[in-house]
Each structure stands twice: as structure tokens, then as C-alpha cells.
Amino acid sequence: MxxxxxxxxxxxxxxxxxxxxxxxxxxxxxxxxxxxxxxxxxxxxxxxxxxxxxxxxxxxxxxxxxxxxxxxxxxxxxxxxxxxxxxxxxxxxxxxxxxxxxTSGAKKAAPAKKKEAAPKKEEAPKAAPAKAKASKGDDLKKVEGIGPKIAQTLNEAGITTFAELAKTDAAKIAEIIADVRGNHVTDTWPKQAELAAEGKWDELKKWQDELDGGKA
Incomplete structure (x- = not known):
């Protein structure tokens, strides 16, 4: 054998x-x-x-x-x-x-015992998801005379919607954008913003056709 x-x-x-x-x-x-x-x-x-x-x-x-x-x-x-x-x-x-x-009857070696997994630590309750940030403001560039740089400057100053722009005095707007290069006429911006806030787009478009860079 x-x-x-x-x-x-x-x-x-x-x-x-x-x-x-x-x-x-x-x-x-x-x-x-x-x-x-x-x-x-x-x-x-x-x-x-x-x-x-x-x-x-x-x-x-x-x-x-x-x-x-x-x-x-x-x-x-x-x-x-x-x-x-x-x-x-x-x-x-x-x-x-x-x-x-x-040929038979042999005892197999006992398999090694697996180590018991350490108890999982209780996870701290997850914090409630932060509320979604407020939706983005209006596109201020729809106001005749406002470009991307001016819109960004106004947003940084806290003016993000047409309604907020309509409530802001033209002189105050000119002060906010004083550092933006160019000659900007802000006289009509609050009124344009008011029409936009009220959804009077046809009236606003007709008026803008008569403006030149926001200047009447």
C-alpha cells in the first residue's frame, strides 16, 4: 500500500x-x-x-x-x-x-475559530441635511445697460432680484458699481426692474428698444 x-x-x-x-x-x-x-x-x-x-x-x-x-x-x-x-x-x-x-476514519483537524467581529460602534445620528440654499436670484442682465460684471457686483451687494433692484435708488446703484469700468447710466434701471418684477415683459421690451445702454 x-x-x-x-x-x-x-x-x-x-x-x-x-x-x-x-x-x-x-x-x-x-x-x-x-x-x-x-x-x-x-x-x-x-x-x-x-x-x-x-x-x-x-x-x-x-x-x-x-x-x-x-x-x-x-x-x-x-x-x-x-x-x-x-x-x-x-x-x-x-x-x-x-x-x-x-484509508478511512481519520479525524480532521478542527478549523481555526474565526475571531468574533468587534461590535460596531453606534453611529452618531446623521445631522439633518442642510436646507437647500435659497434659489438663485433673477437674471439682472435682462435690464438694459447691465452686463455680467455689473450683475455680479450688484449680487455681492445683496441685490439679487428685480424687486430689490426696483427699490434701490439710481444714485445708490451708481455708487455700488462705481468701481466697474465704463460709463454707466443707472437712471432707468429701477423702473426697468419694476416692469420685470411685475412680469410686464412686452412693455419692458418695447421700452428697451428705445433705450441706448440704459439711457433714455
């Missing part, structure tokens, strides 16, 4: 009483160890193949001793670069002897 089994990350074909050298195990010398990842079993010509392992099958072995393998020389060289490097390596191994091959 023989088995193909995975031990310490390698696959071996083993039989009873066979000595095997595997990568270093954490098991102490003299203790027994069980390998349950059996990939194939041959029992007197009856072959069983795992998918990928055979349920219940296992290989029992005893740790004989821990040792180091033969020294391996690792030499590196880069041609025409003047680079040479020589290192030696001895692999840490464990000598085991196979005591028994189980």
Missing part, C-alpha cells in the same frame, strides 16, 4: 515504515503527526483518487529529528558588469518515519 500525500507544502509518495525528509515542522522530536491531505491511495491495486483529497484518509508519522540539509551554493554573475555574488544555503528539514496509512 502507498499514498500520495501533501506534507509541509510538498507532495510525497509514501509507504509504511518509510523515512521522509520534509520542510521543518513545528512538532517536537518524538511526537506523532498526522497528515490528512491524501491525494491518492493504492491499496493492493485498488486506486482511489481524491477530489482533491480523500475524505477520512490520512498518513500517521513520527518525528525522528530536526536537521539541516546539504549546503547548496548559489552563485550569481552578471557578464561584463563585474558583478559576482556567492552564497551558501542549508534548508531546515525534519526527518519523519511513516507509521500508518489510514
Amino acid at each position: 502507498y499514498a500520495i500525500v501533501e506534507m509541509a507544502g510538498q507532495q510525497f509518495k509514501v509507504a509504511k515504515d518509510q523515512k521522509v525528509y520534509v520542510h521543518r515542522l513545528q512538532t517536537e522530536e518524538g511526537e506523532k503527526v498526522t497528515f490528512d491531505r491524501v491525494l491518492l491511495l493504492d491499496d493492493a491495486g485498488t486506486v482511489t483518487v481524491g477530489a482533491p483529497v480523500i475524505d477520512g484518509a490520512a498518513v500517521e508519522a513520527k518525528v525522528v529529528k530536526h536537521l539541516k540539509g546539504d549546503k547548496v551554493i548559489v552563485f550569481k554573475k552578471k557578464r561584463r558588469k563585474g558583478y559576482r555574488k556567492k552564497n551558501g544555503h542549508r534548508q531546515y528539514l525534519t526527518e519523519i518515519v511513516v507509521e500508518n496509512i489510514l
Whole structure:
């Protein structure tokens, strides 16, 4: 009888009483160890193949001793670069002897318990969404003589609607836009804004056709 089994990350074909050298195990010398990842079993010509392992099958072995393998020389060289490097390596191994091959009834190692997730911290209640900002003001550029820069200056001064512009004295408007380049005549702006605020667009359009840059 023989088995193909995975031990310490390698696959071996083993039989009873066979000595095997595997990568270093954490098991102490003299203790027994069980390998349950059996990939194939041959029992007197009856072959069983795992998918990928055979349920219940296992290989029992005893740790004989821990040792180091033969020294391996690792030499590196880069041609025409003047680079040479020589290192030696001895692999840490464990000598085991196979005591028994189980075809069924092997107990699988209990899976490691998952750590319980830490309880989630209670999230602070989300603040109520801020109220939407007040809707944008009117398009003051619809007043004859007001361009984008003047409209922005008026908005920064708190005049954002036609109604607010209609209530503002022409002299005050001229003072607000004093720093805006150009010669601006503000006399008709409050009246234009009043018509716009009242929705009298036809009357406003007719009047604007007679204006020149807001000047009557």
C-alpha cells in the first residue's frame, strides 16, 4: 500500500515504515503527526483518487529529528558588469518515519475559530441635511445697460432680484458699481426692474428698444 500525500507544502509518495525528509515542522522530536491531505491511495491495486483529497484518509508519522540539509551554493554573475555574488544555503528539514496509512476514519483537524467581529460602534445620528440654499436670484442682465460684471457686483451687494433692484435708488446703484469700468447710466434701471418684477415683459421690451445702454 502507498499514498500520495501533501506534507509541509510538498507532495510525497509514501509507504509504511518509510523515512521522509520534509520542510521543518513545528512538532517536537518524538511526537506523532498526522497528515490528512491524501491525494491518492493504492491499496493492493485498488486506486482511489481524491477530489482533491480523500475524505477520512490520512498518513500517521513520527518525528525522528530536526536537521539541516546539504549546503547548496548559489552563485550569481552578471557578464561584463563585474558583478559576482556567492552564497551558501542549508534548508531546515525534519526527518519523519511513516507509521500508518489510514484509508478511512481519520479525524480532521478542527478549523481555526474565526475571531468574533468587534461590535460596531453606534453611529452618531446623521445631522439633518442642510436646507437647500435659497434659489438663485433673477437674471439682472435682462435690464438694459447691465452686463455680467455689473450683475455680479450688484449680487455681492445683496441685490439679487428685480424687486430689490426696483427699490434701490439710481444714485445708490451708481455708487455700488462705481468701481466697474465704463460709463454707466443707472437712471432707468429701477423702473426697468419694476416692469420685470411685475412680469410686464412686452412693455419692458418695447421700452428697451428705445433705450441706448440704459439711457433714455
